[in-house]
Amino acid sequence: MSLRHALLGLLADRTASGYDLLKLFDTSLANVWPATQSQIYSELNKLADTGLITIAAEGPRGRKQYALTDDGLAELRRWLTETEPQRNVRSEVLLRVFFLGVVSREQAQSYLADLATRFATEENTLRELENAVEWDESDLSLYGRIALEYGLRFNAMRREWAEWAADQVK
């Protein structure tokens, strides 16, 4: 049920249409909680039905500008403080590593070395993103930078681990 709260969270900052939210997902939330257009639009309708958001204004081309209601903000706060985040375990990378025994040691080693390169690339991508974003003094900037720092540390850790693992396989 996190998509619903992601939408509430974005609408807590400012009002937006489904189309606006779609773009926000593709930019700021792409690395945290991706969502498709189809998912966003249907969830918005459900949220409007249950009164957590309302249509604050309608624009050209059938545009619906959604706004968070008091109930919606309460629900967002409740989710944040009173519910446990379910730990997100599934890792396809680890699953593959688990079964590297079915290929040769040489193949396994180069597989892990490739992984290290991949993680290094992702780290660089995030670093470019960090430089491209215009950070300000808002809460979204503060917590956005904290989330980005997580990504940087995560990829650095994974790169070092993959290098270490490649060495272990030798």
Place this chain on the structure above:
Amino acid sequence: MSLRHALLGLLADRTASGYDLLKLFDTSLANVWPATQSQIYSELNKLADTGLITIAAEGPRGRKQYALTDDGLAELRRWLTETEPQRNVRSEVLLRVFFLGVVSREQAQSYLADLATRFATEENTLRELENAVEWDESDLSLYGRIALEYGLRFNAMRREWAEWAADQVK
């Protein structure tokens, strides 16, 4: 489509029944690729239908002992070497951090401090697991330890990040 390959991977080591595999998922794969009983049994039937595994023997209580076929091993190798692991991004923890602006700084700070504690606990759990497992010289032990090391480093990294983040919010 990773569940299918997880099953193939486990059957590459030894033959097993659905029930055996279920227990393997709950122990060795619980932190990598969880699966439910219902999912495992229906996927096994599909794999048997497509000839990637076969029923090597039948036992009491309708027990079906599955074995990997040559096709199955080939498919496992193909998946491992020729397909790209899709990066697993969704993180409920990060999503929550993103929206910490809707609660007070004090609440946000204690939220992050709690996270740090949680990660430290998980790290300890994994360390106990590491000591409890009887590691041998097999491939599964080698790659199992590599996967576990990932978990240890991951939680250490997250704990340090959460501590840093709590400090940033001050």
Place this chain on the structure above:
DNA sequence: CGCCGCATGTAACGTGTTACATGATTAG
């Protein structure tokens, strides 16, 4: 003989992805 564990199967529901479908507005 009765209970626990072994062993499998399926139905209902929620979430997520891909693809199709349609149309209005605006910038060049």
Place this chain on the structure above:
DNA sequence: CTAATCATGTAACACGTTACATGCGGCG
């Protein structure tokens, strides 16, 4: 005027979770 962008909606399918359902076999 026409192409790109804005803007929303829905259908089909894949994957995952929860719950229900059933029965055999071995151990005490």
